[in-house]
Amino acid sequence: MILEIDMDWRRNSMRNHTAEHILVSQLKRIRPDLQLGYIWIDAEQGTVDMKGDFDSATIFTAEKQTQEIIFRDLPVRSSMVPASSLSESIRAREGLSAKYNRLRIISIEGVDDAACSGIHVLSTGEIGFFKVTDFKVIGDATRIQFLTHLRAAHHVQDIYNEILSRKASYPYEMSQIGPVLDKSKRVLIQQQEMKELITSLLADYEKAVNVAGVRFVNHYLPGFDAKDLRNTLKGLPSKRNSATLLFAPGNKSSFVLWTHGLPHDALFYAKEITEKLGGRGGGSKESFTGGFASVSNPREVFEKLVKGICDKLKSG
Ligand SMILES: [Zn+2]
Incomplete structure (x- = not known):
């Protein structure tokens, strides 16, 4: 039982870690000027800070491309190379670049080569499903959080069903959830204005x-x-x-x-x-x-x- 949990933990870390490589490569493909900052990966989720100014559309495009690369089930290979042979295009993560003579390179065929000592899946298909769950600006970086595999699927199902369960009492199209939220925001603003109005009327009937x-x-x-x-x-x-x-x-x-x-x-x-x-x-x-x-x-x-x-x- 403990062994099973540990394997699950380890495999999820591998999925999240590899997903991080793909996501960052796709963000940099759209915006080569973005720089990788803080990374934190565990079996639960991944967290990546990208330095530079970009909007949610960039994140969503990179997310879609990441999912496509997962579906293409590309091989993930590792190799040791002399540090001096590294090209500019190979991202070395923080703290890795200068310390070692030989570096481990993780290559996702046709997608990304990166110097990394972490654990990874053998092919991108093992990640299964990828979902960005949050992003926020912190200083000069945008912090992106994501889930993979069953955790990602269950998260999307839970959120979708939260909305779906309200359809009977408040009819709307699922694709209209954006305008529904916009309307709710407008109503809150109007409610605040009305409270202020009522207060002023009470003061001066x-x-x-x-x-x-x-x-x-x-x-x-x-x-x-x-x-x-x-x-x-x-x-x-x-x-x-x-x-x-x-x-x-x-x-x-x-x-x-x-x-x-x-x-x-x-x-x-x-x-x-x-x-x-x-x-x-x-x-x-x-x-x-x-x-x-x-x-x-x-x-x-x-x-x-x-x-x-x-x-x-x-x-x-
Ligand atoms: Zn890695």
């Missing part, structure tokens, strides 16, 4: 400004949509001589202007500035509903809208 004798209330309401605006308006008290602007920000921003007891229709106060800002809208006597498409800075549109309506209230 009568948040109306007096514009030429008119009570003008305006609110920027992150997380709201056009329907939410209509529902919110229904719950507001109607006060004489007032104008209320509710704005729902987003890539498509919507707003409602609700007037009460003013000399002109709501249209008079809102239409001109809406069109000037590239939006569209319409309304009946006391309300005007408008919207803007492809808004990159909704806060700026809101502020210009408020100013435009203020100007009209003063003129009217």
Whole structure:
């Protein structure tokens, strides 16, 4: 039993160690300027620091190429050579380069030759499966962590199934997990903005400004949509001589202007500035509903809208 565990441990170290050679060779193939830094390999996982500035796409391309080399089941050979015969292209790991007269070279046919004294598999197919599990920038290097063989397969299965198990309660396509996470991030930001808004409303409930004798209330309401605006308006008290602007920000921003007891229709106060800002809208006597498409800075549109309506209230 102990022997079995030890063999498993040793074979995994060999897989991880050889996988490290392949990954680093592929990173350097894409980006010859990258330099190998710290390496830590055990039976659990591999850790490699690569010095230089590169992005996640480089890592993912190298990962795919590493897996292809594994599937090609290439022989891994070792040989002893005089240190003086080493070419520039053969990577010598830290601490190996100057100390020895003869060095052990690990060659993966057509892929990589590297000076190394570690333990390796006999052919790349023994690695089975390779997966980068994390990467982060540490100083001038990017630290990449990876798994191989069953550990890699089980890790991918566990993560995939974590997502898959939620599909019944929250339907989405598996390939859309990126946009789902983006949306969740947006919602968190909006939630924070809403909390700040609620706090400010609680502190100043009568948040109306007096514009030429008119009570003008305006609110920027992150997380709201056009329907939410209509529902919110229904719950507001109607006060004489007032104008209320509710704005729902987003890539498509919507707003409602609700007037009460003013000399002109709501249209008079809102239409001109809406069109000037590239939006569209319409309304009946006391309300005007408008919207803007492809808004990159909704806060700026809101502020210009408020100013435009203020100007009209003063003129009217
Ligand atoms: Zn090695």
